[in-house]
Amino acid sequence: MNFKIYIQLLNILSTFCFKQPIPFADSSLSKRKIHKVPVPGNEDVAVWWNKKSKEWNAVHDVCPHRQASLSDGVVNPKTACIKCRYHGMEFNKHGSCTLIPSSTFNPSTFSIKNYYIKEKYNLLWIDDEKDNDIVIDVMERPHSKLPWFITSVKLPHRLLLENSIDSVHVSNVHSDMIPGINRYKPFPVFTKATTNWFNETGFSVSLTNYLDFSTETVYISPYYTYINFPKTNIFAITIPINATSSRFISNLIIEKSNVIIKSVIALFSPLLRKTSPKIFEQDVFMINSQLKNIVNKKTYKNSGVADTPITLYNKWLDKYDNETI
DSSP states (O other): OOHHHHHHHHHHHTOOOOSSOEEEEETTOOSSSOEEEEETTTEEEEEEEETTTTEEEEEESBOTTTOOBGGGSEEOTTTOOEEOTTTOOEEOTTSBEEEOTTOOSOGGGOBOOEEEEEEETTEEEEESSSSOOOOOHHHHSSOEEOOOEEEEESSOHHHHHHHHTOGGGHHHHTTTTSTTOOTTSOOOOEEEEEEEEEETTEEEEEEEETTOOEEEEEEETTTEEEEEETTEEEEEEEEESSSSOEEEEEEEEESOOOHHHHHHHHHHHHHHHHHHHHHHHHHHHHHHHHHHTOSSSOOOOOOSGGGHHHHHHHHHHHHHOOOOO
8 A cells, every 4th residue: 555545544534523522621731741631432542732833733643654642642842732752753733753763754744633722711622623713602791600510430321411401300419418418308399390392412401399499300412401490590611532431521600700709619619629529529429339230221210200311311312312322
């Protein structure tokens, strides 16, 4: 096979397309090292800060020469190119090879896929297209938010997503971890469910209890979930990395923005950063317990109105979802 054709085929095989931009870290990510970022499709991306252009750069994390991970390399301080630690090949932010040490080959023989890093809502997003917009409606309005909780976990994303739209589990799973939450004093019983819309983009359902208190659960395909309370929203992004692993990002969005709210958030932020992982560990424990009993198929039984969001999600999967992950 012609050598250049082989390289081109290798480049093509190492690419994939996102459905939309994917968040992977908050905007405080260290600019002093190269980051390996897992993305859907069993791929990794090498992300680094370009001191010359003052921007994040990202390329496929496999050097086409001998398949070493570029995220294990270094950034050339003079060129701001990522440099493979194995044989010193360098690649710029466009994925073009700029240097092959000790070789007469033209560097343009080699190239790798590049990606675009965007910063919005205090998150860093990765995308394989330059001009895709990022819009989360609740954060386009005046709001305050807690520090982002971002983690990767060895769990299938669909079970993790189900957990994020299941508000009823909170009183049991997180008993005594959240002020006012106690498994022996569960939430008032939901008596009515109203499906607001259901189509290929997702669904919205409102649950009402006997006190006429109502919450809205929203799923926006493929990654976003909301549980809307009056003036407050629990927002989550659940991203499938592969069949068994996911990235989970969440926040509490308050639909007000003033000095008092921001001061309270700043005061409690250190405590939240410490307790959020522990709360999530409780979710992971229960989902793993559930996962052991789901071999090939879910055999859920509906326990009442409160299960409507889960029922609708699985109905949505059956009707609209064709993904293998």
